[in-house]
Amino acid sequence: MHPNIELIQGDITQQDTDAIVNAANSSLLGGGGVDGAIHRAGGPEILAQCKKIVARQGRCPTGQAVITSAGNLKARFVIHTVGPVYRDGQHGENQLLAEAYLNSLELAQQNHLKSIAFPSISTGAYRFPIEKAAHVALHTVHQFLKSQNQLDSVRFVLFSSNDLKIYQNIAREIQL
Numbered sequence: 001m002h003p004n005i006e007l008i009q010g011d012i013t014q015q016d017t018d019a020i021v022n023a024a025n026s027s028l029l030g031g032g033g034v035d036g037a038i039h040r041a042g043g044p045e046i047l048a049q050c051k052k053i054v055a056r057q058g059r060c061p062t063g064q065a066v067i068t069s070a071g072n073l074k075a076r077f078v079i080h081t082v083g084p085v086y087r088d089g090q091h092g093e094n095q096l097l098a099e100a101y102l103n104s105l106e107l108a109q110q111n112h113l114k115s116i117a118f119p120s121i122s123t124g125a126y127r128f129p130i131e132k133a134a135h136v137a138l139h140t141v142h143q144f145l146k147s148q149n150q151l152d153s154v155r156f157v158l159f160s161s162n163d164l165k166i167y168q169n170i171a172r173e174i175q176l
Ligand code: AR6
Pocket: 010, 011, 012, 013, 023, 024, 025, 030, 031, 032, 033, 034, 035, 036, 037, 083, 119, 120, 121, 122, 123, 124, 125, 126, 127, 128, 157, 158, 159, 160, 163
């Protein structure tokens, strides 16, 4: 396994990395899944900052990312990104998912962060098949880590043991 990439089963809201990533939607106003869990655990400060961002720059397009503080969470920042809704794989879904990871990583780098934790973006409500999503996620992170040396820990926090197994299998397949 790549020395700077970690795969665990757990809850993203409990991570003590510099940033955790939220699988948000374009409104940035909260929702279910990871998004609901982060806003519930982090408290109202996160939503207040999201609202300010939307007032300033509008909705967050699919594939883009924004950063807020993390309210009451252990992490210092929340990076909110919007993954694609999966339709049939013929609507740029892989590319948009890769952009969501890449833009989150770039925001972490711009903010001089050392560690970041990702959930499995788009594989819940947005129905991205998890094997395909794991491939995009792991490949994108691996390529990014090669290109810089500031961010030194990327953790994937998978909610179920089955999701963790799938990420582990894909990591082996692509020889991470
Ligand atoms: N920690 C880690 N992973 C989690 C957690 C948690 N606390 N809770 C759920 N997951 P989803 P999406 C897993 O639906 O597919 C929201 O309503 C979950 O099992 O959270 O990108 C937003 O507002 C799944 O594997 O995100 C958007 O409208 C993965 O996280 C929409 O859902 C992603 O599931 C985004 O959908």
